[in-house]
Amino acid sequence: MLFSEQNFRRRGEFSGSIEVVCGSMFSGKTEELIRRLKRAQIAKLNVEIFKPRTDTRYHETAVVSHDLNSINSTPVDSASAILLLGTNTQVVGIDEAQFFDDELPDVCNKLALKGIRVIVAGLDMDFTGKPFGPMPALMAIAEHVTKVNAVCVCCGNPALYSYRTVADEATVLLGEKESYEPRCRACYNLDKG
Numbered sequence: 645m646l647f648s649e650q651n652f653r654r655r656g657e658f659s660g661s662i663e664v665v666c667g668s669m670f671s672g673k674t675e676e677l678i679r680r681l682k683r684a685q686i687a688k689l690n691v692e693i694f695k696p697r698t699d700t701r702y703h704e705t706a707v708v709s710h711d712l713n714s715i716n717s718t719p720v721d722s723a724s725a726i727l728l729l730g731t732n733t734q735v736v737g738i739d740e741a742q743f744f745d746d747e748l749p750d751v752c753n754k755l756a757l758k759g760i761r762v763i764v765a766g767l768d769m770d771f772t773g774k775p776f777g778p779m780p781a782l783m784a785i786a787e788h789v790t791k792v793n794a795v796c797v798c799c800g801n802p803a804l805y806s807y808r809t810v811a812d813e814a815t816v817l818l819g820e821k822e823s824y825e826p827r828c829r830a831c832y833n834l835d836k837g
């Protein structure tokens with residue numbers, strides 16, 4: 645079921661909150677983030693969108709999904725830079741949250757306490773299956789957590805892991821289908837012995 649915004653309060657009332665959209669690569673995190681943000685723009689809310697400056701895969705500035713849906717964003721070097729947003733911002737979107745520093749949960753909490761609706765998308769697990777960066781702490785303090793699944797490229801079941809197909813042990817390795825495939829639990833563990 646699609647996440648519904650119907651319970652959010654109207655403008656002028658306190659509405660600060662944190663939403664997290666998490667899952668594996670290709671699970672639709674960015675599409676869901678863009679969907680929520682575009683609806684907020686249609687509602688004429690002041691929306692600001694951020695991504696880590698290091699995420700240059702599709703575009704220097706825009707947030708772009710694998711299906712090439714996109715929305716403008718501001719690349720930032722650190723989580724604290726997000727606090728420098730305009731004074732009348734009502735909704736903040738953040739993509740690729742796993743790449744941010746450990747300040748991100750505190751930054752999101754401060755924004756939510758100012759009445760801002762914060763929507764964060766990111767990988768919950770890295771390629772080894774471990775929690776990724778600030779994502780678990782964000783999920784712990786969020787009002788709403790939506791976990792989305794990709795389709796396992798091996799068997800077609802729901803995929804929750806991002807399997808790395810190239811020999812590189814670095815936690816951060818930007819890439820697409822040339823380096824990663826979404827896999828279900830069984831297929832992810834097949835090659836792990």
Ligand SMILES: Nc1ncnc2c1ncn2[C@@H]1O[C@H](COP(=O)(O)OP(=O)(O)O)[C@@H](O)[C@H]1O
Nearest residue numbers: 668669670671672673674675709710711794795
């Ligand atoms: N194995 C797959 N499972 C699901 N979607 C896939 C797969 N491979 C490609 N896609 C495409 O990726 C899109 C999701 O892209 P995106 O929102 O950017 O995902 P994420 O941000 O989670 O990596 C899907 O709508 C689909 O068209």
Ligand SMILES: Cc1cn([C@H]2C[C@H](O)[C@@H](COP(=O)(O)O)O2)c(=O)[nH]c1=O
Nearest residue numbers: 668669670770771806815816817818819
């Ligand atoms: C699993 C994993 C992924 N990455 C990188 C690969 C991509 O550039 C992004 C994830 O993008 P998506 O929008 O979720 O498809 O993260 C990484 O650096 N390390 C990993 O372990």
Ligand SMILES: [Zn+2]
Nearest residue numbers: 796799828831
């Ligand atoms: Zn599978």
